[in-house]
Amino acid sequence: MVASAGERQARTIHTAACLIIGDEVLGGKTVDTNSAYFAKWCFKLGINLKRVEVIQDDESEIIEAARRMSERYDFVVTSGGIGPTHDDITYQSIAKAFGLPLKLHAEAFDKMKRLSKVHPSQPNFDWDVDSPALKAKLRMVELPTDDTRDIKEQAIFPAEDAWVPVSVVNGNIHILPGVPRIFEKLLDGLSPIVLPRLANPEGKGTTRIIFSTPMSESAVAPYLTQLAEKVEPQGVKVGSYPRWGKTRNTVTLVGKDEALLESLVPEVEAGVQGRRVRTEGEDDSEAEEKN
Numbered sequence: 001m002v003a004s005a006g007e008r009q010a011r012t013i014h015t016a017a018c019l020i021i022g023d024e025v026l027g028g029k030t031v032d033t034n035s036a037y038f039a040k041w042c043f044k045l046g047i048n049l050k051r052v053e054v055i056q057d058d059e060s061e062i063i064e065a066a067r068r069m070s071e072r073y074d075f076v077v078t079s080g081g082i083g084p085t086h087d088d089i090t091y092q093s094i095a096k097a098f099g100l101p102l103k104l105h106a107e108a109f110d111k112m113k114r115l116s117k118v119h120p121s122q123p124n125f126d127w128d129v130d131s132p133a134l135k136a137k138l139r140m141v142e143l144p145t146d147d148t149r150d151i152k153e154q155a156i157f158p159a160e161d162a163w164v165p166v167s168v169v170n171g172n173i174h175i176l177p178g179v180p181r182i183f184e185k186l187l188d189g190l191s192p193i194v195l196p197r198l199a200n201p202e203g204k205g206t207t208r209i210i211f212s213t214p215m216s217e218s219a220v221a222p223y224l225t226q227l228a229e230k231v232e233p234q235g236v237k238v239g240s241y242p243r244w245g246k247t248r249n250t251v252t253l254v255g256k257d258e259a260l261l262e263s264l265v266p267e268v269e270a271g272v273q274g275r276r277v278r279t280e281g282e283d284d285s286e287a288e289e290k291n
Contacts, residue, residue, distance in 0.1 A: 005149060008070070008171030013197045016042050017051040017073040019065050021090055022080040022178055025054050034079040034176075034183045041187055045198060046205040046256055047075065057081055062093035070098075070170045075194070077187070080178030084136035090175060091167065095144035098170050105155050108141040111163035143167045158189020166190065200256070207258045209265065211251040212283050213274030217242050220251065223271040234260060243281070250280050 003011070018038045024030040035052045042049040050073060055061045062081075069076045081090030095102050118125050125133055143155055144167060155165040166186055167175040174190070176183050195201055213220060217240055228238040236255040243249050251272050253261050269275050277283055 002071075003171075005146060005169075005171035006153075008074075009153060009168065010171075011074060011197070012199055013047055013074040013194060014199060015073045016047045016049045016075040016077070017069045018049070018053070019062075019069060019076065019078040020052070020054040020080060020178075021057060021062060021078055022054075023057050023087070025080075026056060032079075033180050034178065037180070037184055038077055038079075038187065041191075043208075044205040045191070045194065046200055047198070057087045057089055059089055059093045059096070062090060063097040066094045066097040066169075066173055070173050074172060076173045078173065078175050079183055082140060082175060082177055084139050088139065091139070091142065091144060094169050094173060094175060098144065098146075100144040100146055100169070102142040103145040104138065105141050105143045105145075105151070105165065107157075108143070108155060108163060108165045109138070111157070111165075112137065112141055115161070115163040140164075144169045156190070156193065158187075158193070159185050162186065206254060206256055207261050209253045209261050209268075210277050210280055211253075211268055211272055211274050212248045212277045212280075213251055213272035214248055215273055217249060220249070220272050224251065227268065227271065231255075231260075231264065236261065236264070241280075246281070246284060248274070248281075248284065 016038075018035045020032050020035055022030065022032075025032045032054065035054075039049050039052070051069070053065060055065055066076075066078070078090060078094070081088050081093075092102060113127050122133055125131070127134065143165070145151065145154060154168050156168060157165050162182060162185060164177055164182055164186065169175065176186055220240065224238055224240055231238065231253075234255075235257060236253055239250075239252040239254065241250040241252070251268065251274070253264060253268065255261050265276055275283075
């Protein structure tokens with residue numbers, strides 16, 4: 001049975017996905033940092049980020065990705081494509097994905113008028129006069145709207161000093177702007193809203209323990225294979241990361257049971273002939289001096 005939007009918005013959050021929308025990212029003009037910030041946000045809260053995708057400002061691509069991600073993951077964030085120009089089509093595309101109309105959100109429009117500044121290139125702009133500039137601005141506050149649901153559940157204002165709402169569609173798709181400063185502010189503002197819906201509502205996230213090893217990846221692989229077979233059924237992921245040009249490589253343990261992870265430290269230090277470090281590379285100078 002397909003879950004309703006209300007059910008999606010109320011269920012426990014275990015998994016997440018991030019959809020980056022923008023030709024400028026795929027064309028190399030802009031470097032995406034929002035997915036990295038979202039990954040850290042999920043890690044801190046203990047949410048399992050399962051997928052990050054980057055797609056064009058293309059209606060069919062957005063519709064397909066939005067439907068698929070909404071169905072597969074508990075919490076979905078999109079970034080980009082909600083500006084005033086013709087190629088900002090995220091709202092209209094996601095609305096079409098779920099058969100919803102776009103409607104002017106009165107509170108968002110009021111906040112926009114109060115909190116946004118008129119650009120110097122538009123000294124004669126008037127909020128009360130119909131104009132191409134006003135129509136362009138209205139594109140940013142015309143949101144996908146389900147008339148059968150409470151509008152307050154469909155548009156959230158996580159930051160008091162920002163007029164931009166987080167549009168929530170189908171209960172679990174959260175549409176955020178692509179501007180990193182605003183994306184980060186709104187995402188951080190969502191944390192108190194998300195916390196009660198986590199499997200661990202105290203907000204204890206995922207723990208990562210880092211080890212520095214002088215062994216090559218191929219040399220440490222047999223031990224890590226045995227370790228993974230033992231601990232992954234207990235929810236611990238074992239990682240191995242080469243550091244090209246450095247004398248030491250990195251091994252990690254990641255999981256939500258901090259006590260279990262801590263109990264594994266002596267064994268892993270012995271198995272990789274290394275030691276636990278706080279940050280990757282912190283003992284590089286020490287290793288170089290010995291060589």
